[in-house]
Amino acid sequence: MSYDDEVLKYIDSHKSEIIVLMQSLIQTESVTGNESRIGALMAEECRKDGLDVELVEPAKNRTNVVARYKGTTGNPKVVMYSHYDTVALGDPTTWTHPALSGEIADGQIWGRGANDDKVGTCCLTMAFRAIRELGIKLKGDILFTHVADEEKGGKFGFKYLMDNGFGEGYDYFFSAHGGSGQTVGIAANGCRRYNIIVYGRAAHTARVEDGVNAVVKAAELIRRLQVLAYEVNKREYPLPDTDTIMKSRFSINKCVGYVSPNTVPDRCELIIDRRFTPLETWEQTEKEIKKVFDQCKADDPEFCGEVSMDSNDWYELSVAPTDSSIVKSIQDAAEKIVGFKPKPAGGSHSSDHGFWSSKYHKPFAGYGISGSISHASNERTKVEDVIKTTKVYALLMLDLLGTN
Numbered sequence: 244m245s246y247d248d249e250v251l252k253y254i255d256s257h258k259s260e261i262i263v264l265m266q267s268l269i270q271t272e273s274v275t276g277n278e279s280r281i282g283a284l285m286a287e288e289c290r291k292d293g294l295d296v297e298l299v300e301p302a303k304n305r306t307n308v309v310a311r312y313k314g315t316t317g318n319p320k321v322v323m324y325s326h327y328d329t330v331a332l333g334d335p336t337t338w339t340h341p342a343l344s345g346e347i348a349d350g351q352i353w354g355r356g357a358n359d360d361k362v363g364t365c366c367l368t369m370a371f372r373a374i375r376e377l378g379i380k381l382k383g384d385i386l387f388t389h390v391a392d393e394e395k396g397g398k399f400g401f402k403y404l405m406d407n408g409f410g411e412g413y414d415y416f417f418s419a420h421g422g423s424g425q426t427v428g429i430a431a432n433g434c435r436r437y438n439i440i441v442y443g444r445a446a447h448t449a450r451v452e453d454g455v456n457a458v459v460k461a462a463e464l465i466r467r468l469q470v471l472a473y474e475v476n477k478r479e480y481p482l483p484d485t486d487t488i489m490k491s492r493f494s495i496n497k498c499v500g501y502v503s504p505n506t507v508p509d510r511c512e513l514i515i516d517r518r519f520t521p522l523e524t525w526e527q528t529e530k531e532i533k534k535v536f537d538q539c540k541a542d543d544p545e546f547c548g549e550v551s552m553d554s555n556d557w558y559e560l561s562v563a564p565t566d567s568s569i570v571k572s573i574q575d576a577a578e579k580i581v582g583f584k585p586k587p588a589g590g591s592h593s594s595d596h597g598f599w600s601s602k603y604h605k606p607f608a609g610y611g612i613s614g615s616i617s618h619a620s621n622e623r624t625k626v627e628d629v630i631k632t633t634k635v636y637a638l639l640m641l642d643l644l645g646t647n
């Protein structure tokens with residue numbers, strides 16, 4: 244029997260163990276900022292697989308698990324990534340099955356992180372376990388990185404690992420993440436967030452003429468920014484050698500200015516979420532916003548405030564080749580399990596792989612088949628898709644890393 248067949252058979256006969264790990268990951272709350280418990284759980288899982296485990300904690304409760312596998316030849320060297328932090332659980336009354344339950348109903352596993360991205364963490368682990376338990380030796384090395392902080396910019400997670408040289412000498416980066424199964428991710432927008440504060444002067448409403456209303460001043464700024472937003476949101480970048488059109492994104496996602504019901508507000512805060520394609524640079528995104536802001540100042544002597552880029556919450560633009568070995572291995576593995584070769588594609592989302600590709604300029608790819616409900620109530624994944632994902636990841640490891 245070929246290694247491929249052995250591994251697929253092993254996975255079929257260990258379905259319940261795979262689902263049990265998936266459930267314990269979901270049941271271990273790990274909203275971004277609180278990643279120590281899930282880090283401990285994953286460190287234990289990786290130790291069971293004989294991996295050389297290191298816990299990297301850039302700050303209290305911010306645990307990342309780095310686990311190394313030494314292959315027989317050390318060629319190639321592959322980073323295999325998942326993130327185990329999640330967005331907030333949301334309003335409990337909107338969940339059919341509780342967010343931390345990991346319940347199985349209607350053939351699906353329910354809970355926060357089911358797609359984003361505990362399916363990645365679970366399936367990478369179980370794929371490798373299948374290979375190891377069968378005594379198959381891989382040629383290449385693997386650096387498993389199960390990380391924190393993806394949902395908030397990666398400063399305490401994957402960005403920290405890249406800044407501290409953990410990716411040095413590696414040839415490929417694989418992102419294990421929930422997804423549609425239709426595409427292999429090879430590009431993503433960069434992202435910058437801008438905080439704007441508009442200042443006014445507080446006054447009692449009874450003496451409104453003594454005040455400068457920061458909300459009203461911000462309203463004019465928003466009107467003008469939205470003119471820019473309409474223009475930016477039409478910008479498109481056809482990603483070469485793919486069917487993908489990457490889109491620039493500009494959205495004003497916060498406007499808060501309030502003191503009390505009887506006070507003219509002296510401050511109004513805005514946040515702009517700006518995603519950019521290879522057609523643009525982040526410097527350009529800043530320049531465009533500042534230009535609108537400065538024009539408000541020039542036109543209104545009372546207008547005052549500041550614009551700053553959020554230095555803790557941003558992602559690099561990433562674009563990788565469509566014909567790399569990692570893309571081919573994913574396509575071949577997926578074809579055996581889902582019946583077709585997923586196409587390379589780019590997206591308007593941003594993620595940790597930008598920190599890899601901007602630093603090392605080496606191929607990366609991402610793949611997942613668990614569906615696309617994330618960041619919302621009733622996040623869930625088909626049991627069957629968790630098994631299929633494990634199979635694809637195992638076949639990918641065999642093909643990309645090679646066997647003796």
Ligand SMILES: [Zn+2]
Pocket residue numbers: 326359360393420
């Ligand atoms: Zn994610």
